[in-house]
Amino acid sequence: MNQIRRDVFQAISDPTRREIIDLLSVKTLNLNNVADHFTMSRPAVAKHIRILTECGLVTVRTQGRETLCQADLRGLKQVSDWANSYQKFWTEKLDALEKFLDEDMIPED
Amino acid sequence: MNQIRRDVFQAISDPTRREIIDLLSVKTLNLNNVADHFTMSRPAVAKHIRILTECGLVTVRTQGRETLCQADLRGLKQVSDWANSYQKFWTEKLDALEKFLDEDMIPED
DNA sequence: TGTAAGTGAAACCATACGGTTTCCAAAAAA
C-alpha cells in the first residue's frame, strides 16, 4: 500500500474509511475496537487508519499496548468548502440571483 | 479502467477530475476543449469525463461531431452534507468542550 | 471529393489499492 496522492479527498473516497471516521467522530477507540466493527482483517483496518492519519483526519497515540485512534476532522472543512463552492448547482430557483450576488456572498470564514 | 465503486466520493478523489469539474462549472465544453487544459492525452481526459458522467456530475450530449460536456453538480450536495455533518470539528466554539468530553470517553478495557 | 477535426474504442502498461495470512514483539493479566 504505497501511497503517493495522500490528500483528504482521496482519504474519504473509500467507504470503509468514511465509516471509520464516523466511528471515531463519536468516540476514541483503539485499533481492535475499530476492527471489531468490520468483517475485514485487523491489518486491513490498520492500513485504513494509517491513511487517515497521513492526511491528519485521525491522530494516534500509544497508551500501554493500545493504539488509541482519535478523530480530528478539521481537515474536512476543506471538503466542505470545496463542495459548497458549487452550492448554486443544487440551490435551485436562486440561480440568477446567486450568480449576481456571488461575489459578495462568499463566506470567508 | 473497469469501475466497480462509482460514487461521487470516489469521482472527486482525483485532482484532475476536480479540475475538470471546475472547468465545466464555468462553461460547457467539448472533449477537446477540456483536454486542451491538460498535458495528458485526450483519451485520458475522456476516461475521467466518463467517470464523472457515471456518477452524474457531468452530462454529455453529442452535437454533430462534438461531445459537449456539461456540469451537473447537484451530486456534490451529498459531499457537502456529509462533510458538514462533522462541522463541529472545525467550529472553534465547541472545540474545548469536545476535547473535554472525548477525554472522558476513552475506553479503558 | 479529399482532408481535417473530433471522438470512441481497443490493447496495453506500470503501479496503486484493498485485502489477506503469517510471524514477531511488547504489555497486561493469569
Place this chain on the structure above:
DNA sequence: TTTTTTGGAAACCGTATGGTTTCACTTACA
C-alpha cells in the same frame, strides 16, 4: 512465569486506476 491481548511489519495477491499509443469512424469544411 506463562499466557493472552494488542498491534506492527512483511510478503503476497488480484484487481482497479490512470495513463499511453494506435486505429477507425463520423462530421464538417475547402
